[in-house]
Amino acid sequence: MKTDFKFSNLLGTVYRQGNLLFTPDGTCLLSPVGNRVSVFDLVQNTSYTLPFSHRTNIDRLDLSPRGNLLLTVDETGRAILTNFQRRIAIHHFSFKARVTSLKFSPSGRHFAVGVGRRLQIWQTPSTPGTETNGEIEFAPFVLHRDLAAHFDNVHTIEWSSDSRFLLTASKDLTARVWSLDPEDGFEPTTLAGHRQGVVGAYFNANQDTIYTVSQDGALFRWEYVTKKDPETDEDIAEARWRIVKKDFFLQNDAKVNCAAFHAASNLLVVGFSNGLFGLYDLPEFNMIHLLSVSQSNIDVVTINQSGEWLAMGSSKHGQLLVWEWQSESYILKQQGHLDSMNALVYSPDGQKIVTTAEDGKVKVWDVKSGFCIVTFTEHSSGVTACEFAKKGNVLFTASLDGSIRAWDLIRYRNFRTFTAPSRLSFSSLAVDPSGEVVCAGSPDSFDIHVWSVQTGQLLDQLSGHEGPVSSLAFAADGNHLVSGSWDRTVRIWSIFGRTQTSEPLQLMSDVLSVAFRADGKQVAASTLDGQLSFWNVNDAIQEGAVDGRRDVSGGRKVSDRQTAANAAGTKSFNRITYSADGSCILAAGNSKYICLYDVGTGSLIKKYTVSVNLSLDGTQEFLNSRNLTEAGPRALIDETGEASDKEDRIDRTLPGAKRGDAGARTTRPEVRVMSVDFSPTGRAFCAASTEGLLIYSLDTDFVFDPFDLDITITPSTILETLEAAKTASATNTVDDDNTFLKALIMAFRLNESKLMRAVYEAIPPQDIPHVVRSVPTVYLARLLRFVAHAADETPHLEFNLMWIESLFSCHGRYFKDNSGTFAPELRAVQRAVDDIRENLKRLTEKNLYDLNYLLSKPVLADKKPAATLLALTSGEAEDAEEQMDVADDGEGEWVGLE
Template identity: 85%
Template sequence: MKTDFKFSNLLGTVYRQGNLLFTPDGTCLLSPVGNRVTVFDLVQNTSYTLPFAHRTNIDRLDLSPRGNLLLTVDETGRAILTNFHRRIAIHHFSFKSRVSALKFSPSGRHFAVGVGRRLQIWQTPSTPGTETNGEIEFAPFVLHRDSAAHFDTVQSIEWSSDSRFLLSASRDLTARVWSLDKEDGFEPTTLAGHRQGVVTACFDAAQESIYTVSQDGALFRWAYTEKQDPETDEVIGEPQWRIAKKDFFMQNDAKVNCAAFHAPSSLLVVGFSNGLFGLYDLPEFNMIHQLSVSQSNIDVVTINKSGEWLAFGSSKHGQLLVWEWQSESYILKQQGHLDSMNSLVYSPDGQKIVTTADDGKVKVWDVKSGFCIVTFTEHTSGVSACQFAKKGSVLFTAPFAHVILLLAVDPSGEVVCAGSPDSFDIHVWSVQTGQLLDQLSGHEGPVSSLAFAGDGNHLVSGSWDRTVRIWSVFGRAQTSEPLQLVSDVLSVSFRPDGKQVAASTLDGQLSFWNVTDAVQEGNVDGRRDVSGGRKVSDRTTAANAAGTKSFNRITYSADGSCILAAGNSKYICLYDVNTGSMIKKFTVSVNLSLDGTQEFLNSRNLTEAGPRGLIDETGEASDKEDRIDRTLPGAKRGDAGARTTRPEVRVTCVDFAPTGRAFCAASTEGLLVYSLDTDFVFDPVDLDITITPSTILATLDAAKAAAEANTVDDDNTFLKALIMAFRLNESKLILYLPRLLRFVAHAAEETPHLEFNLLWFESLFNCHGRYFKENSGTFAPELRIVQRAIDDIRENLKRLTEKNLYDLNYLLSKPVLADKKSASALLPIADDDVEGGDDQMEDADGSDGDWIGLE
């Protein structure tokens, strides 16, 4: 089994905090998800997560006008400059403090950041014009200008279209006009007059007016005019920016959280704290739309380049919306789980992942696109477990409301077993009738885990009574001898062939038992492997912390050679079953915004009042509504004893894909997907010095020449070149059967050559079908990949034929007027070739034409 799994995608959450960003072409949307960035392709309907990760949650991000450079900044002011197209981190930099605003200039030569109350302008690395010997020289960040005229945090930055001037809006109730370089006759100007903090400030298309929006719902339009005496109309003083018009949004107690202005179309979008957004036409201030798109406040809004799509983000509910305002339709509507995920399962075809969480929702995620395609909300409380029937057409879920925490489904889908911590029995139900068939008694403690064997003949259960029991559910005798362990059992799993059982215990041990004779075949001590991460409230080191030294969930790989284990730790461990050695350790997260990601804590952060990370030190400097003490009338000061909470990094569930090419983990960060297909891995088979890319291409050229000359050369054939390419295992050149199956299956998913790929499948199964059947266990991952590819082809053809049938029925239902001219135009036949000439075109009744159907 291949074990070089790489991080592939992040599902389960779509938006956390920070600003949203459209790419310059307007087809993709970038969303900060924790300490990573997810890209949503709105045209291809796919999503992917960039491979780099910050040490804390991302606050700000922006793209250069060309779309090649992505700058992301986290909560501590640390920035990463990335080649967006190649997804490679280029440079790391620190702004020394938290960044509240970030914007590239339209020319791409500079970018401006708001660092607290300071406005800094930096030169963009690889600035055009810095060429050496014809090549662009990469230089680190160079500070161009640093200004500190505001008295509070800078909230937004906007550039003029010519990149000469820029606007900054601040919480100090003002906006300021700056110049990139010194301009003759220009002095930085302060735009004052708002009664609350200014959310945004922007230029109009002609750069003759400035619009400022404040938190209390006031919109000011500023014009560069001269002051006149109202009695004599004489000019008084020099020209300056003055308020030309005042408008108000009038949203009762709701405040303006965000605003965005599209200068070419003069459209202003405003998001309010009550979940409403308004679309206004300026300068007349005509309201075009006012809709509710979220149940909580809208934190960020942005507009794409064409002005057609509006993107909204709500951090409280993790919502991400893209709205096309002209057609009043959703382009994208995604929402992650509100609470921690409890369980997950792959669908039998490997194309879907189902997750459940404490928010009572069951979500189905498409592996290929990365989108949530279905959300079930029938549960009224948290959902603890989910399982698929083997055929994949039925999904079983268990809620906390009925105190059912465990599920196991018979592969036939006829029987479902459940367990709970309240009762020590295992309940067996019939799916067809819904009746309770049996209660399996024997455990003397709460049942912690259940699993069916692949053949459905046996059920394994683990309990806190330190025993593992194997049940013959369909046998006459419903008793079993316990397999005694030295600690509480946390998780059990059957090997896919049903011949071995693995159990994880509270002391960090993994035990492997033979099902036939109940003999222990192996043991793994994983305490040191999984241990890691210290919470800010821990009084002991990470090495001595007891809560991270066990595996809460284990699962076998598709071929049964490896086992994946995870728990309340930041590590996921992959073990080889035969040798008991750890093959690889995966780090779930390095996000310091989560608790338990650090091995060592800074003693300076431990104060007399407790850990500094849990103390609310912002006090009155913050505007969070939940920090105001409203118990007494008129009280506006925050609670001095208020404490904050930090989410703890942990993995609640892991599962391997049926193909064996990927696995996923439900963690605090979201649904992490690791895959073998992320990057190309050099993995040759039967390689010798004669197998090189050059010799393969030479053999292929010789085979082409022989085919053109109609000669037969046994040493230079297409088959020989194909075999050589499989031995080298390089996809660009293109052992044998499993690799050939996998290659054709991937080609069927990614190439438009439908008939060609299906002919390959038909030939392979006609020639080697018996061998595939006899070695189905070995070829199981490849056969599942082929099944997935054929299912995709079938679904696409089904949709295409249904559409064609609808179009044909519509055309057949429409009559067509046939006359001489139309008939002659449709049938260009010479008159001398038809007897009777034009007389033959007349109807029997002598009329010129009539309505006829296309039948």
């Protein structure tokens, strides 16, 4: 089994804090999710997470106008410069203090950052290795100007369209106008007059007007005018920026949290602390919309370049919205779990992941797109476990509200609810593979409850455990049920046997999790002392054991008085699961590590680090003594009483609460892994952690092929070979040096998708079997994967199907003999063919209904009905109507077509 799993995507969390950002073309939205950046493609309806990560949560991010450089800054002022198109981190830099605002200039030559109350202007670094003025650039970040005039944090920075001037809004109740370089006759200007902090200041399109928005809901319009005497209309003061108009949003006690202005369309968007957002047309201050999108603060709002889409984020509920204000419709509406996730499970086809959490919600995530496709909210308390039936269309969930619910994932509804005779909270769940029986365990009762899925009746209560049942699992054949309990025993039950007897297996500590191997012959158990035990089901003999205490322990909390190696809370596995082939077992617990063990040898194969985010507790191995004060760790000292605003001084915390509370936490969130699960295909696994839903997958795409690439293979030579092959095909000449096969192999060696598609689509259909028959076996996997993607993405239906048919006709036996190697590619082809079949089925059904409808309509009996019907069926309805109007001279008779 391959074990080189790499982090591939982050689901379950769409927004944490910081600012949102549209790409220059307006099709993608960048959102900071903890210490990572997620990119949401709003046109293709997909999402992905950039591979780099910061050491703390990201505060600010911005893209250069060309869209090639991404600058992200975390809470400590550390920045990462990334090549956004290639997703490669170029340079790391530290601004020495927390950055409150960040903005690239429209020219792309500079970027400005607000470091506390200071404004710093830096030169935009060029790509490493390029020459600047004949010299190779050495320092990627060069400071251009450092300006200080504000008395508090800089909230926003805006550039003029010619990149000569800057406009800053600050918490010190003022906005200021700066110049990039010293200019004759220009002095930095202060715009004062607001009574609360300024959250935004903007130039209009002509740069002759400035708009400023403050927290108390005031909008000031500034113009560069002279002061005139109202009686004589003469100038009595020199020209300067003056307030010419004052408007107010009038939202009662709600404050303005954020604002954004689109200069080209004079559109102002304002987000309020009560969850409302308003759209206003300036300079007339006409309100276009006033809508509620959240029950809590709107923390950030931004507009794309065309001014059509608005993006809003709410950190308290983890909401991310993209709204098209002209059509009043949602482009994107996503929200993560409010509280920590408890359990997750892959669907049997590996295309969906179901997560459950303390907030009582059940969410279904699409693996391919990365979006939540449905949310179930029927549970009234935390959902603790979830399992699929074998066919994958029925989902079962267990909750602390005392119910087990069955969900139909085709119609997206709850069709069955199971309850116990007395009020119990359920914490573990197992479903018979046939989907006929569901079992659940409770921390309040020591019995295992068994229900019939068909009737919903309680069939039996299995007694035998002397402590709460912590985990349940069914064997793949459905003959045995295994249960683990805090009474330090694992019991194997024969549910469908004549006698409900169980075989107790005695362990040395409380059992936390149990799992069945795919063949049903072995069961694994994880205990509180960090041991993994493997038992033979038929003989009830222990086959092996793994001591995982030293492997899983790691990470130290800021309040710990002992080292990470001696911390007791991280030395056990809360959840274990077998791989698809049963050769490995994946284990995770209250630690930053996920461990992968080989079952046969009991050896540790690999450790995966969940997070390096220092904003979470338990990620550091060694604590920094500089963060320790006389009052205790600096991170746990409550400094809210020192805040200047009354809202920030109010203490809404619940002491000691870590999850499930409506108030803020008094302690920092801890890095934990609540659940892990392998994909049925064995090519990926997912983990529910404090950061969100992490997906690790095997990298199946070939990025570089060094052993098969030489200096003669370039884009130009590939195109030349392709043209020569076209000429030879047109003239029916045979040239072994210039064939379509050679051009195709050269394109695969270079591995440029555009070139591969150009060569692929240029091959004539009659030559496809000849090309496929001669393809070397080393390129078959790549070709099969490429054809599957082409069938999924391109409109050439028959052409792609001809390639698939030729591949299986010529190399079908080779694929069958090496089915394990080609499994991902074969599944991709199967998925593409299924999609084509479904689309064709829908299309033919629609055409059949259209034809039946047209045949049931009356036509003129003696005025060419066949021609009229032919025109209608070919889609030329308007021409047919005109023909009918001309033919209808009052002599025809209407009849129905039989």
